[in-house]
Amino acid sequence: MASTQAYMGGKEFPGSSFADFSDSNGRQISIGISDREKSIMILDRRSLDGQCLAKCLGSHKSGLEFIAVTSAEHWKSLRDEVPPLAAILFNIGGDNADNPVVAENVRALTEEFRVPVILLADSADLLQIMKALEYGAKSYIPSSVTIDVCLEAIALSLAGGVFLPASSVLAARQMLEAEAPPVRLLDSMFTARQIEVANAVRRGKANKIIAYELNLRESTVKVHIRNIMKKMNATNRTEVAYKLNELFPLEA
Numbered sequence: 601m602a603s604t605q606a607y608m609g610g611k612e613f614p615g616s617s618f619a620d621f622s623d624s625n626g627r628q629i630s631i632g633i634s635d636r637e638k639s640i641m642i643l644d645r646r647s648l649d650g651q652c653l654a655k656c657l658g659s660h661k662s663g664l665e666f667i668a669v670t671s672a673e674h675w676k677s678l679r680d681e682v683p684p685l686a687a688i689l690f691n692i693g694g695d696n697a698d699n700p701v702v703a704e705n706v707r708a709l710t711e712e713f714r715v716p717v718i719l720l721a722d723s724a725d726l727l728q729i730m731k732a733l734e735y736g737a738k739s740y741i742p743s744s745v746t747i748d749v750c751l752e753a754i755a756l757s758l759a760g761g762v763f764l765p766a767s768s769v770l771a772a773r774q775m776l777e778a779e780a781p782p783v784r785l786l787d788s789m790f791t792a793r794q795i796e797v798a799n800a801v802r803r804g805k806a807n808k809i810i811a812y813e814l815n816l817r818e819s820t821v822k823v824h825i826r827n828i829m830k831k832m833n834a835t836n837r838t839e840v841a842y843k844l845n846e847l848f849p850l851e852a
Contacts (some may be wrong), residue, residue, distance in 0.1 A: 638686035639665040641675050657748050691720040697732035710736040716757045724765050734834040739763035797824040802841040
C-alpha cells in the first residue's frame with residue numbers, strides 16, 4: 601500500500617515578493633510571486649521517487665515548498681496545512697504523454713487546480729511533447745535534465761513562460777531540414793484547414809485577409825484560430841506564430 605506521508609521541502613523568505621532559486625553554482629534565479637509563500641505539488645504515484653525529487657528541489661534556496669504526493673486526493677487532504685499551490689510537477693516516468701490516462705490526468709489537474717501543470721517524463725520525443733501541450737501541460741521537462749535545469753524550467757513556467765527541451769526542438773529542425781517537410785508533423789496536430797490558417801497566422805496576415813484567401817467567413821477563421829491556440833497551449837496569435845516558427849520553420 602502506498603504511503604500517504606508527504607515530504608515538504610523549501611525555505612521561506614518573509615516579506616519577499618520573489619522566489620529566489622540558487623543553483624548548484626550559487627547563481628540566483630528569481631521569479632515574481634505573491635508575498636505569501638507558495639508550494640509546488642510533486643505528483644508521483646511512486647512515493648520514494650516523489651520524496652527524493654522534493655528533497656533535491658527543496659535543498660536549493662527558494663521561497664517555495666516542494667510537496668510530494670501520490671494523488672490529487674492526497675494533496676486535498678494536506679492543502680489546509682501547506683502554502684497556496686503555485687504549480688504542479690507531474691512525473692509520468694516512462695509513460696507516454698499520449699497515453700489516454702495521462703492525457704485525462706493532465707486535463708483534470710488543469711481544470712481543478714487552475715495552476716500550471718508541468719510534465720516530467722523520461723521521453724524527449726517531440727510528438728509526445730506536442731501532445732502534452734495540446735492536453736494542457738504548461739511545460740515539458742525530460743528526466744535527463746539536471747536539478748538546476750529543472751528549477752529553471754519551474755521558474756519559467758511560474759513566470760508565465762513555456763519550457764521545452766532544446767535538444768528535441770533542434771532534433772526536429774534537423775529532421776525537417778534533412779528529410780520530412782513540416783506538414784508531416786503538422787498533420788499530426790491539425791486538420792488541413794487549420795494548417796492553412798496556422799501558416800497564414802505565422803505570416804502575420806489579418807483575419808479578413810485569411811478569410812478572403814481561403815474563401816472562408818471571418819467568424820470561421822476566428823474559430824480555427826481559437827482551436828489552434830488551444831492545441832498549441834498559446835494565449836494569443838503572436839504566441840502561436842512564435843511556437844510554429846520555432847518548431848516548424850517555413851522554407852525561405
